Amino acid sequence: MQDDLSTTFAALADPTRRAILARLALGETSVTDLAEPFDMSMPAISKHLKVLERAGLISRTREAQWRPCKLEAAPLKEVAGWVEEYRRFWAESFDRLDLYLAKIQAQSKKQKKDQKKRRH
């Protein structure tokens, strides 16, 4: 699982590639149409598409002459899940620390109170 994720993360590291993915989320698009909003040469765009393709984030149809690009959702879903898991791990750990602190402080307060009572 780890190695695949690594490739996916590396592919997502670039803002242009993320923008390409966001565009593809709207539907299949030709390379020419994809390149249009970017101030970039076709070879540069092709390079980005290759990285995305290698990471399994997009696929390109061989049959159709205009070879449309299509978003592949599975690896992205996996990445989003992994990030969420990691975020949750930290959040939950510190939530537990918070609860634990409250618990031990309440206990020691109660002990002190009980001791006081006994003394009276």
Add this chain to the structure above:
Amino acid sequence: MQATETLIVDSRVFNAPRELVFQMFTDAEHIAHWWGPRGFTTKTERMDVAPGGLWIHTMISAEGVEYPNEVRYVEVEYPGRLVFDHLSDPLFRTTVTFTETAPDKTEVRYEMEFATSELRDSVVKTYGAMEGLHDTLSRFEELLATQGSEELVITREFDAPRELVYKCWTEPERLTEWWLGPGGSRLTIKHADIRPGGTMVYGMRMPDGKMVWLRWAFRDLTPPSRIVLVVSFVDEQENPLPHASAPALLERLSTVTFEEQGGKTLMTFRSQMMYAREEDRAASRTFFEGMQQGWTGLLNSLEAYLKTL
């Protein structure tokens, strides 16, 4: 201690090319982050790295106490040797030599020479110069190892005195009450030697039933304000796992600090990959961007798309 002892010496091997190590010793921007004992920051007013040039700087302790310093460079031989005199009291000469011991490995020998052994001894006693130098080189290594790596920063306020919060991190029986494996499984602590230079090894049971072993190597424990540790994944025999291609499995430098704020404790947790390759850094940047804010826009538009599948 011998009466003729006028030196304070420490040396360390760093996993970096000599040119880079030298550069980090002579760049004010870099020095601000590692110069001096832990907790210190260094503000440079002037830095002219050339024979006869001055480095005027102020070291500021964690408590905000300022220590003005003036240094004059005597020898500057890129990338092998640096000699400078400390002009403000106490007077001493520092010689730093940079030796390439293997490709991308540099040994730094740091030597401070005092006029008399009495002066040297008093600096050791008054300023804790030995520990200070040790700290400085450790911080340098940490900065070198984490250069360019994205930092995960989490801050949290706890309604408890910081002594107690600190204990929750450093006493195994307290730590295991809240530091659990994914899915809430209890840790298996193999051994715990919680002191600077000591290590703790523990296992986490993963949801798929597999055990994952981690090692915490403590670099600094300053109760109740600071913990610095290196987290790495090991096997059950405590051998480090072979260099993992996955950024999540790389060694991480983690720092936890505790600040008192009106009876409450502000905890800051920072974590960074060590000795990451460029592609690991890129991957981890994306990871943390995703975690903290970054591509929520992308994920939102994707979410809509995913629903249509």
